[in-house]
Amino acid sequence: MTDRQAPSSRRIWPGSLLVLAASLAATVPTTGDLGLTWDEPAYRYSQLVSAQWWEQLASARSRTDLDEALDPDALLYFWPYGRHGINFHPPLSGQLDLLTYAVFGGWMKDIPARRLASVFEYVITITVLYHFLTRRYGVPVGLTAAGALLTMPRVYGHGHLAGTDTPGMMLWLLAAVSCWKGLTEPGSGRWRAAVGLLIGLSFLVKMAAVMVLLPILAWLALGPLPRELRRGGRGAWLDATLTTGALLLPLAVAFLEIRRLSGLLPPPAETDLFVCRPEARLPGAILLAPLAVWLARRALARVFPRSTTWGVERPALEILGAILAFAPAVGWLGNPAWWREALPRLAHYAMLNVDREGALPDIRIYYLGETYLFSLPWHNGWVLIAVTVPATILLAAAIGLGFGLRVVRRDRLPLYLLVHFLTLPALRMLPTPAHDGIRLMLPCFPFLAAFAGWGTAWAAGGLARLPLLRQRPGAVRAVATAAVVGWSAAQLALIHPFELSYYNRLVGGPRGAWRLGFELSYWYDAFTPETIRAINAILPEGASVVPANEYSQVPTFAELQSLGALRGDLRLDERPDEGFPYVWLLTHDSKANAYSRLLFAMEPAFERRPRQLGGLRVAAVSDPDDAALAWAVQLLAAGSGTPDRVEAPLPGWLRSAAPWLARFWGEGLSRPTPPGVFEPAFSWAADDPQRLRAAAVALAEGRPDDSPDSPALRAILDRFGPAFTADLLARRPGALVDAVELLIDRPDALRLVLRSPGYTDPAAIGGPLDRPTARRDGEAN
Known part of the structure; x- marks a missing residue:
């Protein structure tokens, strides 16, 4: 499995087009099969409002019309992106959805037409992965990787939703590929510039997509950049110092101004940018200054092609320069709401992301049978990948990791892609957002698919050397690819259209995973x-x-x-x-x-x-x-548990030196108050059920004086507020009697249901909690 096995460029393109066509055929027809998810209405609203701005801009016939469209308040109103509110993400993914709706909305339903943008982004990701790997390692590697990415059920599902995660995945892979090509291929200045452009576009999708900077900068810092400076001598150091300094200076000035403005703004949840408008000392155009520096540096290279300072190609340094030059410019120009009053609005967006846990409502997350807020235990990223990817792909990827380590001295590409794959699961070990299963880790899956491709081809190569198979290496590779991708494709076909609820056979599928404490569903796609x-x-x-x-x-x-x-x-x-x-x-x-x-x-x-x-x-x-019955039982029997205090067994000196280690024991994780029961109600039902029944009947019939225990029962019900009890007695008083009967008849079942953090399968408690009076009537008949 070497470059010598790779087909020529003329043979790669037809194969890439076939992969593109096959991927479209496998995805476009199912665009409308998944239910409308939680976030899609908010994204659609932003698209509808911004579409009005495009219409206003297209109808402008005078300078006055143009000024009205570009008014600061108009831009803020028509571009409800990148701020606290219905949609705090920047606009790129929404505008791509709007584009496919404009093209296909005339003959498709609204939501599928908007989702086509994600479908196309998903297909582009698959095709680029195939082309990139096939060019270097041959068709078996590229085809297996593409097939693995196409048939991972969770990734396939997200590839059909009008969200921000699929474009983020596409841009991450494109940036990673562009960086590699910019570093390794001669005359690849356009690829180096593309890295900066793609990171700017990633910023316009969501802040999490910008995390692609971490593996790229780490790779540059640990290898190519020091090597260029060491080999380039004085000229390289001079270029690095002057060019990077000139690129960073305006960004540093803008950063300080954004910091100052952040101090003048209220917390994001309390900020109305129509009202809170601190005056900036700098225009947004300062974000274009690094691009001007980059252009000047390119001009120097043309004017002085033989200069040891300006005329030498330094790929790593050029990639760094392109990131500093293009990303701020694209990030500013790509969001019209930031065209005016740019730095105050960027300050608000920065506050929203830097203090994400405090700026936005806490998101509840269910993981291994416990409910958390905002973040999860350190192992969540690795565990969720292990249980949501088909087993054959996991096995092939593990073999591929072995291949990558084996060839690391002569081929660094597997190591480079491994750094990209590890980034997001590693970040999930920190106190970062961790809701919605693997959705926020979507960009790591193309790299996992790449390792599945390497592993399958390497294993097939080993099998093909066996005496019985030596004469048929092509057939062995085909069977290996079919086994890995075929199993995954079968899992995809069997789970559709509930891909976001997929768990692999290693944990017993969805049923086994739910019993282990993994969430069955989370985004309302199940309402197909x-x-x-x-x-x-x-x-x-x-x-x-x-x-x-x-x-x-x-x-x-x-x-x-x-x-x-x-x-x-x-x-x-x-x-x-x-x-x-x-x-x-x-x-x-x-x-x-x-x-x-x-x-x-x-x-x-x-x-x-x-x-x-x-x-x-x-x-x-x-x-x-x-x-009504559930409402009555809640008032009667629900209570709160006692939170467990988690403290890591760290000695004082280690806790002071590295407090972050405590997270590995679960210390510092936020959890809601655990569920519980109100034991006095259970005790009353067990010790004196007749008096409890009489009190319930008296309250339900509006004659509390008929029972001396009515005040005690009313006090129990009023724990949540008298208005809730009054509402129950006014709307469905008989539910209180049913609730008391249920408490008397099935206390153990109620305890289990009310104490469980998640939902309880009725089969686990001997059947549903039915209405006792209705059941008795049925038995009497």
Whole structure:
């Protein structure tokens, strides 16, 4: 497996076009199969508003019209990106979605047309990976890597959603490839400039995508850059000092000004940029100054081609210069909201990202049976990769790692791609955002696929040297690729359209993973078009449907209704005048509270138990009776647990010298208050059930004086606030009687449900928590 085995350039391009076509054929037809996710409505809103600006700009016929379109307030209003609010990411991914909608929206549905941007970005990533590896290692490596990336179920799923992660993955790979080509290929100045351009575009997608800087800068600093300075002598040092200094100076000045402005702004959650407008001492154009320096440096190279200072190619230094020159310019020019009052708005965006945990609401995350806030235990990145990638790809990648280490002295590309692969899982060991499974690590998967390609080809090469197989090396390679990619493709076909709930067979698939404490679903993609059609069919006319709790107040269903997918007569997020509403319920364990845990343990009016997920319930709608019963049981029996105090067993001197080590024992991780039960209610139900029943009946019938225990029961119910009890007794008083019967009949089941951080399978407690009075009536009949 060497460069000598690689096909010629003329043969690579037809193969790349075939991979492109096959990838499009495997992705475009399924663009609308996944349900509308949590974030897509917010991204769509930003696109709709910015589309109005494009229309205004296109209709400008005078200088006055143009001035109105470029007014600071107009830019801020029409570009709701990169600030605290509905969409805090910059605009590039949304504008690409808007572009595919403009092209294909006339003959496709709205959401699939916008999702096509991510599909195309995903396909480009697959094709570039194939082309890059095939050119160096041959078709088996490139084809296996491309097939692995195409058939990883989670990556495939994200490649169909109008979000920020797929463009981030594409740009990360393109930047990594451009950097390698810029360092290793002669006359590759355009690739070096492309690195800076691509990092600027990454900044316009999301701040996390800019983390591609870490492996690139680390690689430059640990090898090529010191080597260039050492070999180039005085001229190289002079070039590095003068050029880099001139590039950094305006950026340092801008950074200091942004720091000053940050001190004048309130916290991001309290900032209204229409009102909070500290005056900047510098224009945004200062971000173009490094680009001017870069152009001047290029001009010096042309004017003095024989100069040992200016006329020598220094790839690593040129890549560093391109990053400093292009990234700030592209980042500024690519977001029209920053064209005016640029530095104050950049200061706000910087505050939003530097203090992410404090600036945005804490996101609840479910991991290995526990709920966390914002960040996860240090091992989460490695574990999630191990359980969400098909086993054959993991095995092939492990073999590929062995290949990379074996050839490291003569071929550094595997080591370079390994640095890129390790970056995001390593960052997840730190206190960084860790929600939504592997979504935030999406850029590492092309590099994992590359190692799967190397591992498959290397293993096939070893097998082909066996006496029985020596005459058929091509067949051995084909079978090896088919085994690795074929198994993964089968997993993809079996899980579709629930790719974001995929777990591999090493943990028993989705059912086994859920039992181990991994989250079954998280982004509402489980409410697929088929699921929505079924819900439309079962809900009565004018039904009120609400989320289960404040953690699940998503815009998904209102967006589906506005698009005509969900019935227009349904009253969303609105309680009925009488009785209780229907309740949406996704199996999103991190968002569970006592109320939704109780609902999940009951028999819903509608549920989706797809065979793809082993028959697990992933989406449901609970009826008003269950909604009332769960509400009553929560008031009666729910409580709070005692948080565990986690303290790392570190000696004092080590804790002082390296406090970050405590994280490896879980110290410092934020967790919500653990769930629990209200033991006095359970004790009352066990010790004197008749008096508890009598008190419940008295309150339910509006005759509290009939029972001397009514005040005690009312005090228990009022722990959450008297208004909640009054609402229950006004809307569905009989639910209180049912709740008491349930507490008397099934205390152990209730304890298990209420104490579990996630959701409890009704089968684990002997069946659903049904309404006892209804059950007794059925038995009597």
